[in-house]
Amino acid sequence: xxxxxxxxxxxxxxxxxxxxxxxxxxxxxxxxxxxxxxxxxxxxxxxxxxxxxxxxxxxxxxxxxxxxxxxxxxxxxxxxxxxxxxxxxxxxxxxxxxxxxxxxxxxxxxxxxxxxxxxxxxxxxxxxxxxxxxxxxxxxxxxxxxxxxxxxxxxxxxxxxxxxxxxxxxxxxxxxxxxxxxxxxxxxxxxxxxxxxxxxxxxxxxxxxxxxxxxxxxxxxxxxxxxxx
Numbered sequence: 001x002x003x004x005x006x007x008x009x010x011x012x013x014x015x016x017x018x019x020x021x022x023x024x025x026x027x028x029x030x031x032x033x034x035x036x037x038x039x040x041x042x043x044x045x046x047x048x049x050x051x052x053x054x055x056x057x058x059x060x061x062x063x064x065x066x067x068x069x070x071x072x073x074x075x076x077x078x079x080x081x082x083x084x085x086x087x088x089x090x091x092x093x094x095x096x097x098x099x100x101x102x103x104x105x106x107x108x109x110x111x112x113x114x115x116x117x118x119x120x121x122x123x124x125x126x127x128x129x130x131x132x133x134x135x136x137x138x139x140x141x142x143x144x145x146x147x148x149x150x151x152x153x154x155x156x157x158x159x160x161x162x163x164x165x166x167x168x169x170x171x172x173x174x175x176x177x178x179x180x181x182x183x184x185x186x187x188x189x190x191x192x193x194x195x196x197x198x199x200x201x202x203x204x205x206x207x208x209x210x211x212x213x214x215x216x217x218x219x220x221x222x223x224x225x226x227x228x229x
Contacts, residue, residue: 031126032061033119033153035103035112037193039078040200040218041090042210044133044191048158051186052131053096056156061131062100062119063087067110078223080104089213111144116152128153129182134160141173150180158186200224 032052034045041063049061065083077083084099091097102118103110116128130153137157140146149155155177170177191209199206201224206215218224 029126030056030058030129031119031123032056032058032129032131032156033064033100033116034061034131035064035066035115037066037077038063038083038087038090039193040083040086040196040206040210040214040223042191042193042196042214043208044189046090046094046211047186047189048131048133048184049097050094051158051184052129052156055184056129056182058096058129061097062102063091063097064100064102064115064119065104067103067106068108082217082221082223086214086217089217090211092213113143113145113148113152116149120152129156130154131156131158131184133158133163134165135163137170138163138165140165140170147174147176150174150177155181156184157181158184159188161188161190197224201226 032049034049034052036045038045045063049063052058053061065080065087067080068077084101084104087099091099100119102122103115106118112130116130119128120126130149132155134157137155143149167178196206196209199209200218206218210218
């Protein structure tokens with residue numbers, strides 16, 4: 001799973017929220033933010049977002065599509081309209097998931113710290129939680145202004161197999177990081193969009209790795225057939 005960095009028709013039915021209704025929270029009180037190219041979006045992204053929604057009692061989770069991530073200057077990225085469409089069908093059945101174009105609709109370079117500043121202005125009353133995988137946390141010090149990121153948002157991190165961040169080094173560089181970090185109790189799903197693109201290119205199934213509408217969209221539009229890594 002990658003995050004932003006270093007530099008439809010409407011659904012036929014809504015899934016009812018299974019959580020008890022004893023907690024009443026405004027959608028702007030606690031806001032989750034998950035960023036990435038979503039090329040394509042997969043169940044790892046959705047599990048991270050839904051785990052954070054429930055565990056952190058988030059009113060809303062924004063899926064922030066990256067424009068041109070600075071750490072991927074040479075990799076071809078699927079055109080924006082396709083990635084927007086895939087995210088829309090992936091999140092259509094969750095009332096709390098919302099697509100955000102805050103990065104797509106501004107000039108680059110697109111850094112997480114700047115994106116969070118824009119969201120703070122858009123949602124001034126909200127406490128922000130930046131959702132990420134353990135692989136992103138392991139590389140956190142290579143990002144633009146990591147201290148600025150944790151000042152603006154708490155980090156909500158899902159562990160990923162094979163990626164163990166050096167918390168001591170992180171805390172030396174960003175002293176407030178530990179108190180701004182929360183670990184999510186999510187299953188360790190090792191799904192990578194790069195592997196999904198390879199599978200699509202080779203005609204291998206994406207079933208049980210991405211939502212069915214995403215796989216259907218990839219097949220219908222012949223995405224990733226000639227996309228080099």
